[in-house]
Amino acid sequence: MYIYDDYDQQIVDQRVDQFRDQTRRFLAGELTGEEFRPLRLQNGLYIQRHAPMLRVAVPYGHLRSDQVRALAEIARKYDRGYGHFTTRQNIQYNWPKLEDVPDILADLAKVQMHAVQTSGNCVRNTTTDQFAGVAHDEIIDPRPWCELIRQWSTFHPEFAHLPRKFKIAVCGSVEDRAATWVHDIGVHVVRNAAGEVGFKVIVGGGLGRTPMVGAVIREFLPSLHLLSYLDAVLRVYNRYGRRDNKYKARIKILVKAMTPEAFAAKVEAEWSHLKDGPMTLTQAEIDRVAAFFTTPAYQTLPAEDKGFARLRSENKAFARWVERNVFKHKQPGYAAVTLSLKATGVAPGDATDAQLDGVAELADRYSFGEIRVSHEQNLILADVQQADLPAVWEAAKQLGFATPNIGLITDIVCCPGGDFCDLANAKSIPIAEGIQQVFADQDYLFDLGEIDLNISGCMNSCGHHHVGHIGILGVDKSGSEWYQVSLGGRQGHDASLGKVIGPSFAQDDVPGVVRQIIEVFVEHRQGDERFLDVFDRVGMEPFKSRIYQKERAHG
Amino acid sequence: MGKHPHIIKLDRSNGQREIVANHWLRVAEGCDDTIPAHTLLPLKEWLERRDELLGRADVGIWFAPDDEPEALGQDAARLSIIAVDFPAFTDGRGFSIGRLLRERYGFAGELRAVGDVFKDTLLYLRRCGFDAFEIRADKDVEEAAKGLDDFSEFYQGAADQPLPLFRRRGG
Structure with a gap:
């Protein structure tokens, strides 16, 4: 784990003071709501349906036990005794009081934590493989690079007001467990033929309203150039990304409009000015950061106990x-x-x-x-x-954390949805529960094998429904909540986006629709085939004809 | 547009700042005659009259967010003042403009942020090379100036401190 030095601690402590002052000025009427909004968002604070929501950063998903205890204490002291882990490996609290937030941040800073850039149109928390450093298929540990990116992106003066939010994921293993193909920037840590460490850089992936799989703009970036190259990508995006329409403001729209080739050329031209400048990493810094992610004191043990x-x-x-x-x-x-x-x-x-x-x-x-x-x-x-x-x-x-369902259909990825989130068109948590109840029989569930089922309450796609083998999206139709179902999405190196099966369904029908999808899968399944294998083999039609044989669907 | 009564002026060499009277008038368009002293012209108009204006230290330029520093290029080094307009503080293009003028095109004169400028944007502006701040008329200038000190250490290199923290750490 990375441990703060005096510099890191001072930066986080000064952030607490800055936000305390901003909150005070907002409450005193010196900052308008409109002015305070981008400022509080850059600190992970939303004003939600019931109360503010505070999203706390968990850089690349790593926590120490003392930090987890601090998170528990915050849940007790300032919230209703729980927190919610998100698809960006962060944790959010749904019930803090606005005036308590500076104190929460001060408590977090005591354990080297913060809420910096967990929302807003800036570079967000960098994510990576949850098995980084221990995965059997790891090529290079991605965590030192994540930490270097975290420091580079923290309070970056030029990129605090981008056209839209910006998400970076890093992967260092054979299997991509960090969804790098659906991020604004995906970084694969690789070795070239000469054995040197570097990065394959993917840009312009993303979910949301216009889901896209990213494009490779550089096959091999030598490791020392990581930060100056990121500066070049972000500068091109900051200057030329659309700002007239928030739904067309993500980098993926710019990359698509320019074509990945033209975008890559623009980045290279910008980078030619920055390359070998002061932002070029030093081996001493790489070594300093990497030293925090060493192998723990493993015992020598037999391969099987x-x-x-x-x-x-x-x-x-x-x-x-x-x-x-x-x-x-x-x-x-x-x-x-x-x-x-x-x-x-x-x-x-x-x-x-x-x-x-x-x-x-x-x-x-x-x-x-x-x-x-x-x-x-x-x-x-x-x-x-x-x-x-x-x-x-x-x-x-x-x-209550031993449910044996990782990778199974009940291991549902799900946003907070309409129960909590102001952006949501529809609820998502009751949908998840309804589906989980359909698969209560453990033997049946187990036999179905790996199925990713992802639910988002709106187009912002926090629940990653596009890359679920089964994706469910809440939509609003003249004021009532409906659900669109897609099939065939996937993350990993063969990331692709699910296709919508047909007209959407009412909330009560969703668990039954999922049951029918699984029935069709089981009927067509050969041996131990996975859901995705069957879907790729038989296509959408058998699913579609089963589900829409009765007049269940709405319009 | 127009002329604000006061600006915050920062001495980039020592971090000293003072609130001073503003002498410059920013105009949406110039006139056909001689441009009066202490005028800030739109970039496009200055470029059209470049040969006439390049030698005049009492005429400056202002950039809109979609103006390109590349269009001005090395001429920047010969100007005494450039303003960059932030129509909304959430429009971050001006930060890139500032850095490019300072770090690529050698602009050494006064770099002034105008428009939606207040306490919470000053530090990032300073880091991107700005050294003059026209604070929005409805905000307290004295209070705003304190925003320049929100942080005392930074990870990245930028216009104010080209060396990133990792090149200074432990040194």
């Missing part, structure tokens, strides 16, 4: 949890455990103060005191000894 193997063969429930929630580790005898925040009846991604304290305790006992947040809204203990897995399983069950 006997006690673990025995329980796995004897206990079906444990075996099932291991199969779904335990990820293969690069270190023999260790495993990465995903704690599922997707129990039926709980809003996906929610955790109570007691659960957070419990997770911190587990991290201290079993995983070097560290916790990660995944963009699928679960929590990860990344370095657990196999021998400890039975104990972690029991403890996770006590916490």
Whole structure:
């Protein structure tokens, strides 16, 4: 984990003072609501349906146990005893008081946390693979690069008022677990033929109203040039991105309008002025940051622990949890455990103060005191000894975080939706719960295999519905809530966007529609085929004809 | 447009600032005759009369957000004052304009932010090379000037401090 030095701490502390002053001036009428809005958004503060919502940054999804305890304390002290983990690996609180926010930020700063740039038209929290540093398929640890990007983007004076929000994701493994193809910038850490570290740079991906898969604008950027090249991309976007229409303001629209080739040429021309300038990284700085992400003090262990193997063969429930929630580790005898925040009846991604304290305790006992947040809204203990897995399983069950459903249809990615969010057209949490209830039978659920089901309450696509194998989008039709269903989307290196199946459905019909989709899948399935394999083989038609055989759909 | 009574003037060499009377009149368009002293002309108009105006230190330019510093190029180094208009403080194009004028085109004169300028934008403006700030008429100028000190350390290199923190850290 990165540890602040005096510089980092001072910057965060001064941010608390600055925001305290801004809040004071707003409450005193010295700043209008219109002026305060962009300022508070750059600090993750929304004015929502019921109360303000504060989004706290979890840089690239990494947390220490003391930070998780601080998050629990904030939930108790300033909120209603819970927080919500988001698809940007952040955590948000739904019920703080505006006048308390400066104090919350001060509490966060004590544990090296903040809410900097978690919203607004600026560079947002950089995200990465939740298994960074421990993944068996990792080529290069992406976290030092994420931290370098975090520092570069924090209070960048030139790019605080971009045409629209800007999201960067970094991936360093064979499999892309960071959705890099659907980000404003996706960075793949790679090695060239000469063995040098560098980056493949993808721009112009994104979800939202106009979903697009990004385009590669540079196959290999030598590592020292990362920040000056990012400056060049952002400068081109800042100057030429559309500002006349917020729905056409993301970089993807600019890249598409210019063509990726012309955009790349413009970036190269800008970069030719910046290349080899002061923003060129130094090896000393790369080494300094990388030193925070070293291998923990692993013990030398056999590849398979006997006690673990025995329980796995004897206990079906444990075996099932291991199969779904335990990820293969690069270190023999260790495993990465995903704690599922997707129990039926709980809003996906929610955790109570007691659960957070419990997770911190587990991290201290079993995983070097560290916790990660995944963009699928679960929590990860990344370095657990196999021998400890039975104990972690029991403890996770006590916490309600042992649902063995990672990657299954009930591991739903879901935004807060109309229950909380002002932007939403429709609710999303009750939809998630309705679907989870359809798949209450664990054997049936397990047999269905991997299915990503993602729900967004509006076109802003915080629930990433476009890249769900099954995507559900809340739409507003003359004041009532309807849901559009798409199939075939996916993240990863073959990222593509789902296709809408047909006219939208009423809320009560959605679980039944999902049930029918799964029935069609099962009927066409050969052997252990995944949902996506079947969909790619049989296409949309069988699903469509089953669902629309009766007059269920609206207009 | 027009003439604000006061501006905040920053000495870039030592960080000193003072509130001074404003002498410059920003106009939407010039006139056919000789341009009066202390006029800020739109970039386009200045470029049309470049040969006539290049030698005049008492005529300056103002940039709209979509004006391109490239159009002025190295002439920037010979000007005494350039203003950049921020029609809304959330329009960030002017920040790039400022840096390009300072860092690429060698502009060393007064770089003035005009328009929707108040306390919460001053520090970023300063970092992008601005050293004069025409504070919106309905805002307290003294209070606004304090915004220049919101932060004392920065990660990135910019016009005010070309070296990023990583080149100064531990030094």
